[in-house]
Amino acid sequence: MYSWSRTVWIFWLMGVLCLAEAQSVKSPWIEVTYRGTNGAEVRIAGISLIRKTSLQSATPDWSTPYYSSGGTAPRVRAEASERRLVAEHGKLDSPFTATEEWRLLDDNTLQVTVRCVITQDVPAIAEYCVGYLRAQPLVGATYTAETPDGILSGTIPTVAKAADRDDSTFARRFRKLTLQTRFGTLEITAEGDIPDIILFDGRKNSQGWAREAPTLWLGYLQFPLQKDLPVTLQVTMRFTPIERVHPVERIAVATRIVPLKEAVGAEVRPVLLVPQPKQVQWREGFLPLNARTRVVAMDKASLPAAQSFVNMLRDRYGLTLRVTTGTPSRLDNVVLFGLRPCLSRLPRAWHPLLKMPEQAEGYALLVGASAAAVLGNDERGVFYGSETLQQCLQARPDGAALRRVLVVDYPSLRFRGAHLFLGNNALPFHKKLIERIFAHLKLNTLVLESEYTRWDSAPDIAVDFSMDKRDLRQVIAFARQHQMEVIPLVQSMGHSEWIFRNGQNLDIAEDPENPRAYCPLNPRTYSFIDAVYDEALQVFEPRFFHIGHDEVNMFGRFPYHEECKRRGLTQLFVDDVLHHYNRFKHRGIRTMMWGDMLLHRSESADTAAFAQSAEEAQRRREMLPKDIIICDWHYQPRPPEEFVQKNLRVFQQAGFEVVATTWYTPMNIYNFAKAAQQAGILGLLQSTWAGFNISEAVLKPAFPQFSAFVLAAEYAWSNNSPPPDQLPYSPDDLFVDLFERRPLTARPRAGFALDLSEAMNISAAQTNTQGWLGLGAEHDLRQLPRGEQSLGGVRFRLSPDPAKPSAVALASSMLPAQSLPR
Numbered sequence: 001m002y003s004w005s006r007t008v009w010i011f012w013l014m015g016v017l018c019l020a021e022a023q024s025v026k027s028p029w030i031e032v033t034y035r036g037t038n039g040a041e042v043r044i045a046g047i048s049l050i051r052k053t054s055l056q057s058a059t060p061d062w063s064t065p066y067y068s069s070g071g072t073a074p075r076v077r078a079e080a081s082e083r084r085l086v087a088e089h090g091k092l093d094s095p096f097t098a099t100e101e102w103r104l105l106d107d108n109t110l111q112v113t114v115r116c117v118i119t120q121d122v123p124a125i126a127e128y129c130v131g132y133l134r135a136q137p138l139v140g141a142t143y144t145a146e147t148p149d150g151i152l153s154g155t156i157p158t159v160a161k162a163a164d165r166d167d168s169t170f171a172r173r174f175r176k177l178t179l180q181t182r183f184g185t186l187e188i189t190a191e192g193d194i195p196d197i198i199l200f201d202g203r204k205n206s207q208g209w210a211r212e213a214p215t216l217w218l219g220y221l222q223f224p225l226q227k228d229l230p231v232t233l234q235v236t237m238r239f240t241p242i243e244r245v246h247p248v249e250r251i252a253v254a255t256r257i258v259p260l261k262e263a264v265g266a267e268v269r270p271v272l273l274v275p276q277p278k279q280v281q282w283r284e285g286f287l288p289l290n291a292r293t294r295v296v297a298m299d300k301a302s303l304p305a306a307q308s309f310v311n312m313l314r315d316r317y318g319l320t321l322r323v324t325t326g327t328p329s330r331l332d333n334v335v336l337f338g339l340r341p342c343l344s345r346l347p348r349a350w351h352p353l354l355k356m357p358e359q360a361e362g363y364a365l366l367v368g369a370s371a372a373a374v375l376g377n378d379e380r381g382v383f384y385g386s387e388t389l390q391q392c393l394q395a396r397p398d399g400a401a402l403r404r405v406l407v408v409d410y411p412s413l414r415f416r417g418a419h420l421f422l423g424n425n426a427l428p429f430h431k432k433l434i435e436r437i438f439a440h441l442k443l444n445t446l447v448l449e450s451e452y453t454r455w456d457s458a459p460d461i462a463v464d465f466s467m468d469k470r471d472l473r474q475v476i477a478f479a480r481q482h483q484m485e486v487i488p489l490v491q492s493m494g495h496s497e498w499i500f501r502n503g504q505n506l507d508i509a510e511d512p513e514n515p516r517a518y519c520p521l522n523p524r525t526y527s528f529i530d531a532v533y534d535e536a537l538q539v540f541e542p543r544f545f546h547i548g549h550d551e552v553n554m555f556g557r558f559p560y561h562e563e564c565k566r567r568g569l570t571q572l573f574v575d576d577v578l579h580h581y582n583r584f585k586h587r588g589i590r591t592m593m594w595g596d597m598l599l600h601r602s603e604s605a606d607t608a609a610f611a612q613s614a615e616e617a618q619r620r621r622e623m624l625p626k627d628i629i630i631c632d633w634h635y636q637p638r639p640p641e642e643f644v645q646k647n648l649r650v651f652q653q654a655g656f657e658v659v660a661t662t663w664y665t666p667m668n669i670y671n672f673a674k675a676a677q678q679a680g681i682l683g684l685l686q687s688t689w690a691g692f693n694i695s696e697a698v699l700k701p702a703f704p705q706f707s708a709f710v711l712a713a714e715y716a717w718s719n720n721s722p723p724p725d726q727l728p729y730s731p732d733d734l735f736v737d738l739f740e741r742r743p744l745t746a747r748p749r750a751g752f753a754l755d756l757s758e759a760m761n762i763s764a765a766q767t768n769t770q771g772w773l774g775l776g777a778e779h780d781l782r783q784l785p786r787g788e789q790s791l792g793g794v795r796f797r798l799s800p801d802p803a804k805p806s807a808v809a810l811a812s813s814m815l816p817a818q819s820l821p822r
Helices: 006-013 208-212 300-317 340-345 379-390 427-438 469-481 497-503 523-540 562-567 569-586 614-623 640-654 666-679 703-717 731-740
Strands: 023-026 030-034 040-044 047-050 054-058 065-068 075-079 084-089 096-106 109-118 124-134 142-147 150-155 169-172 176-181 184-192 197-201 215-225 231-241 256-264 279-289 294-297 323-325 334-339 363-367 371-376 393-396 399-409 415-421 445-449 485-492 544-548 590-594 629-633 657-662 683-686 749-755 787-791 794-798 805-807
Touching (some): 023 075, 023 084, 023 096, 030 084, 030 096, 030 109, 054 096, 065 096, 096 124, 109 124, 109 215, 150 169, 208 215, 215 231, 279 393, 300 334, 300 379, 334 340, 334 379, 363 379, 379 399, 415 427, 427 469, 427 703, 427 731, 445 469, 469 485, 485 523, 523 569, 562 569, 629 640, 640 657, 657 666, 666 703, 683 703, 703 731
Parallel strands (some): 294 323, 294 334, 485 544, 544 590, 657 683
Antiparallel strands (some): 030 040, 040 047, 047 124, 054 124, 075 084, 096 109, 109 231, 124 215, 142 150, 169 197, 184 231, 197 215, 256 749, 256 794, 279 399, 363 399, 393 399
């Protein structure tokens, strides 16, 4: 549960990749739906209690996975007459198989039985999560557990006590666990060959599943497997509902519309600089901007910076200005942009203030009483200074104003990248991300994973979401306009499923029954992949090319053909890398690749290391040219010193330049970025694994992956920002604000209020012992400010007496004992 390959976590998160049709069985009280790689969802009394399940097997140190239901969807069948679902787990090249059965014993009782076995004499463990339980419905529930050590009891708290699993465990090795919830009693009985079942609080856990939703983890942690000795697990859940009060179908009340001259007030926001600059000196006052303000680019290289500034003024502040060039004769009511040499054209009094840093991409900016100036060491520097200047803006009735400030700034890491996939509707989404998130927060590299492009050289592998090359060229051009280096990533050797789409090219698959990798000894292989790579070079015209090469032998049989077996994995891998490297080097292009196949578990801070031995890992590193850039991906929140002393040191001592690659866990990003700075490596790449077909629609299911770009930008640029839980802002909220780019106004707007006082049927301050939610009288809205209030600029009037009816409550499955309207 705590260590797994990237691919398993990707597919686990990406329910959209679940190709199996959902199967269901239900009774009046319980419904079970099996959703492929997401496993079983269980609804009790209409409440989604188990949001998903999982089953996985690996070596005891998790370094070699055998199977994961999050990566390989089981074969599921529904047997309606038996009111049961049966899921068959396994894959062609795995020694692990299992049968999972969900059966309704009666209308109120659900039983799950898992029988698993390992068929080879290999070291093996398995882990089964009976349920990722949604925490919200269980908050306030009391529990009693019958364990070998006696009876345990307690209450599910509103907030998790700890991140550590042992400190957050409610019960372990229990035979029966009884939960008294707001909607009924749930009895969980554990039987079978493994007694070590556990329920613990995952709401502060750092794993990916814990980031998806507030979760309690119920199941069996790593238990051993032996060859041909089946293990059976069985869990029975019996639900006894609370006696329900029938809700009132409908009530009619008189409401009153109240006109307001100021329904929405002026939006005044504090100035927030993200990423945190190296030096900031705030000053009193503001520089007003209005329709007469001049925005001047003092040289050609500064035009993009000036244009970005006026675009922000137009979009968010309703102020339309145009960019002019040259040097203004009067330095009042003007905003200037220029490179370092332009300092000589500014007033001498400004020279000692605008102390330019020496680092590439560095800048200095000054907002004075009558003018502002941004100077950069290079084109990127002045552009990033412009982005910081935009964060100093505040809305004013007649336009906007800049907070007076002096900033001297430069990046801590040279390479600050974002990794994205394509899609047939991705272009608008890409443009928003590039302009509003990546460039604005000073990310300077875009790695586009581009397998699913409509390649002219391989038209038969195109799928419905493949991106047209015209759209791809637009993305590339737009990113470069926003100071981003664009790097193509097209997977080769491993993770080459894209080559075999639509049943094509199976003749070059190493394992035709599980086509995930091509055969590097097949004469046709390189004529195919070289043609695609050449086409990608024409589209991107890049300085770097990422060839992938991660997890080569994890899926499908590799090597499989006899000649490939004789050659051996290491030689096949190195020869394939060298084939691509030599073709790129001849064109003056540097090769990039993932680093997991070049590490052994003993050399890595986490389990993203798939060489069979430290000796094989060293041999591979020694055989590869040292001007290859290694993207070293690790997604666990290990301490910075572990990254520095293990994987980063290994690659640096071997002579490679390294890019630390993170995913979306906040402390992973913080720690690995800190390690990258301490080790002095090239930079940081923030990856997303939200599906091969992305558009704005993926923001909802995969939002943490995209808001994580805020953290990556913060920690890749700044060297003194606090940990994620101590930042002066919410990365989620900031992402939404920047992405939406909603207009801001300092002018109050007229509107109306709806008087709901006649409909109020519950007091904000509860006096009974149960309170609103059964959590006690203090869990209500008694602390909410009363009277005239404003939220997000919108005016509200709250009842002055919280002890009287002052809120509207509607019927819910979570409040079955209260008579409320629907």
